[in-house]
Amino acid sequence: MQKENEKIAKTHMDYAYELDLVIKPDSRVPLFDREYAAFSGAGVPLFSLGGGYYRYALIDILARFHAKRGYFIAETPIIASSYLYQVSGHIEFFRQNMFLFKIEDHDFAIKPMNCPYHILVFLSHLARFRQKVALPFKIFEAGRVHRYEPSGSLYGLLRVRAFTQDDAHIITPEEKAVESLVSVFEEMKLLMEKLFLMKLDPESITLRLSLSDKEKIGTEFMGTRREWETAEAALEEAAKTLKDKYGFNYFKEEGEAAFYGPKIDVIMRVEESGIEKEWQLGTAQFDFNLPRRFKVYGAVREIYGEETNIFIIHRALMGSLERFLSVYLDYTKGRMPFPLSPVQFAVVAIKIGDPEIDEKIAGLVKRIHKGLLAEGYRTGIVETTKTSLSGDVRRIESTIKPAVTIYVGAREVKEGFVTVRPYIHEKKRRISQKVNIGDNPHLDVINAIKSLEDGVLELAGYSPRIPGDVSHLL
């Protein structure tokens, strides 16, 4: 039977390979968990199963979080007249990474970057609502972008051709640039600490400022000396504020700015089996190019007065959601925080071979499972025996890694409790709780682990509830 099933599996996988469609896990990324995504066409990840839940929950949290922080929430197109990218300069400088095609006689492009759209939205606001548009103007999008990468350089979820950015643009008056930069950093800190349960401390975090070479302003670095100086002063002022407030060190790299503006990156050092790696988290990047190309400076001055100077800042907290997922799963050894976990609860029935008691165990497990499902959680049932227990636990701990495991055995049904084992990211291990149960055992379980949702409640005002019976993943 096992063999026959393998034959079937092989048939379908072969079939997929033949098609170059390959719904398969990518084994080149360490600890990358195939419960999240697979690939369909080189470099094009497909999110299904766990990945689907992760994506919808994450994007929902990101949208609310940004909305709460005063960002407008947009959804911009995937395809556009390539003229847009001619105006933005992408066709000239980024063409080799763009997917282009024709509709009737018009050149179209698949969006490689969200920025031109966000700027158009701002300009359109300005034209319609004039002074009613408050500055800083902040706009957020979970933006799906596509870029060409040579097939040889594709690497798991780390380098793909289709990805989603937690992309935002801030159009800020010069005098509010420092405040805006500091607030970006604080948003990143909140997201990493409250949602992803990472600790950002002065030992692990450094800020890198990529600045111009002053000699080359006007040649290699476009824009005016005043722009560069004001922007770089704002970056340094922001870095100092963050050092004072949180103790984070920063360093400057002169000449390392992009040709269109200086930037600040947040670098996290992580140690992995004795090897120290650098993980780039958030970034905030000035852009002196796009506002010129889209005539934003003039538009703002006509509304707010000739003396108004603004900056456009690109920023991302996670960068590519795909890349982040990959690095994060590596960092946590495949452990997702509870609100994003494909399997939030595994309810384990430990049978003993006595039909009467086993029936009670099965009944309680089912009640808890169904109750959790009805409350909006993703949960699955594992049936095991005392002798198979350790093997089954090892299996689910090495594959899907449920956020919370609930054990129900003979002692539990007899004494009226369940054993609840949530994984605690801060401790990097599970803890064990004996939870006495009443008429609604699932509510007792939820109550016991409710602190797992504290961070996301603080961040987004609610915890996502996209339920699913995910027993098949266990």
Next chain:
Amino acid sequence: MQKENEKIAKTHMDYAYELDLVIKPDSRVPLFDREYAAFSGAGVPLFSLGGGYYRYALIDILARFHAKRGYFIAETPIIASSYLYQVSGHIEFFRQNMFLFKIEDHDFAIKPMNCPYHILVFLSHLARFRQKVALPFKIFEAGRVHRYEPSGSLYGLLRVRAFTQDDAHIITPEEKAVESLVSVFEEMKLLMEKLFLMKLDPESITLRLSLSDKEKIGTEFMGTRREWETAEAALEEAAKTLKDKYGFNYFKEEGEAAFYGPKIDVIMRVEESGIEKEWQLGTAQFDFNLPRRFKVYGAVREIYGEETNIFIIHRALMGSLERFLSVYLDYTKGRMPFPLSPVQFAVVAIKIGDPEIDEKIAGLVKRIHKGLLAEGYRTGIVETTKTSLSGDVRRIESTIKPAVTIYVGAREVKEGFVTVRPYIHEKKRRISQKVNIGDNPHLDVINAIKSLEDGVLELAGYSPRIPGDVSHLL
């Protein structure tokens, strides 16, 4: 000043037109509200502002609603090896509507339909989890698809080149087909009644069954006679059940099925200024073609036994979210239900010219506005006077149409109440409530209108909270 601003507006709009990027409202669609979307490139809608909130809130509700009903939630790629669509047959029969391009030497396509991906996910599940995959297998996606339409046939949001489907596929054993079809209808009914506050009654709703011409099975209609007969019997049985349960009439059109399977459509008659229009709501469509092309029948039988017969059913409750938005705004004259409304609250300060009282009015308005914002709502402030009031009300009622209007004038601050006017879809007008206020006036307001969220709470288990200060829209 006004003139100067017009000049600026014109400059930017001209600029946009020149670029064929056109961030502009589309005036060809009656009552289509430019607060929701604009176009960037012919047929490519851009959601910003109100449209962004609407999209994120709606997709979130749809995901939860479907997850609660047992659907898996997926996100599949936008681009794919065109080989996928060769297998599915789209390249052969649908090529003229597809956007194709090359990556290195591979042909790629922008996804015109989600079905092939959903089938691949199912096959991949089956290969990995075998009998653990429960049937019916249901998979949902808010899937962004792109199809070529000649520029001459583009029409507002009714016919576009880029749109999002509330797309799901149900892979059901033959004997559960009726049940699956009935449940699709019930999902549509729930969504329309609980979220969109439409009344589906036997007077307005008819079901249309598009069936084969029995003579032409095997020639014009592909698949076996047994497939057609079983599927059509299931459709009729489902229609009968719905007639018994809800009183909806149905009619059959023989020979009107697609070549690959029969279907059922839900038709709603709406009367608009004396003209009766037909609005097609949900659809459920059998497909005998894709399971053959993807060898699904064989794969299922190898796992579940040779006697297992399954059907693949495509289904959508809204169809294209863009088209639905357009028709719905027409139907409701621009009124969105509270949970999806870009402006949920307009807080109107009616000043009287007495500085002391006006300050109190402004203070109370601000407190309510900020309180609502903090609770996760989209709210804006309107400042007016007794004499300008009717003009300002007319303006916002004819443009953005807030879901709830709150009035604060001299009497209100003196006597400690506010006037709350929610729009009630069932009554097609606003009602007026005097709401006494205490220490947290925004909570008194929320309490007064909380029934506006009942439907969505029932549907999705929560009401979306994507806050925004949208004063500029008012």
